[in-house]
Amino acid sequence: MNQKLKRIRQIFVALVIIAAVEGFSSCEKISYPERPVDPNATWHFQTDIQPIFNGICINCHNGVQSPDxxxxxxxxxxxxxxxxxxxxxxxxxxxxxxxxxxHIPRTTAAEKLKILYWINQGAINN
Ligand code: HEC
Known part of the structure; x- marks a missing residue:
């Protein structure tokens, strides 16, 4: 009887571990698709263009090198x-x-398009 209880407990522990591992691995790789670079969408300076600068430009263009x-x-x-x-x-x-x-290797094709569309939409500080 005691042996049987031990076995049940072992199975229970194993199930909990499997559930935990499954749970972790299923949340691991959620990737959000990037917004398609649509020329008819409105492109915003603050949310579309500035993040490009923040990521790859301000290492150098941080006040000393023009443009800031x-x-x-x-x-x-x-x-x-x-x-x-x-x-x-x-x-x-x-x-x-x-x-x-x-500068060529620093901006992706998508980033170049975003900048182009933003300029063509009037280059406003939106
Ligand atoms: C590794 C350092 C570095 C990074 C990173 C960098 N730049 Fe530059 N950039 C320079 C230097 C140095 C110059 C001046 C010499 C030249 O024109 O190549 C310059 C010049 C420029 C100019 C011309 C300035 C003028 O007065 O005519 C622009 C525009 C520019 N960079 C934009 C960018 C943008 C946008 C990014 C990010 C996508 C970027 N740079 C990333 C170093 C960098």
Missing amino acids: LRSGKSYQALTRAGFLKLPGETSLFYIQITTQSD
Whole structure:
């Protein structure tokens, strides 16, 4: 009888461990799909463009190297003559990030498109 209880307890413990492992592994890899880069969607400076700068640009463009791309400074730094103009492809800023060898590997195709669409939508501080 005692032996049987021991066996039941062992099975119970094993089930709890399996449930815990399953539970952990099922929550492990939740990936949220990135918003598609749709030219007709509205692209926002604060939530779409600034995060690109925060991730890969402000290591260097943090006040000393022009343009200053830190949050709160970047929009003003970009609105200087010729940097942003229509159509977006002719903007010095867009040309810089798409053709300068220093910058080419740093922005992804999606990031370049977001910047282009944002410029073409008027480059507003939205
Ligand atoms: C490793 C350091 C470094 C990183 C990271 C970097 N830059 Fe630069 N950037 C420079 C340097 C140095 C210059 C000046 C020399 C040149 O034009 O290549 C420059 C120049 C520029 C210019 C031209 C400035 C002018 O006055 O004409 C722009 C625009 C620019 N960077 C944007 C960006 C953006 C946007 C990112 C992020 C996607 C970025 N940079 C990331 C170092 C960097």
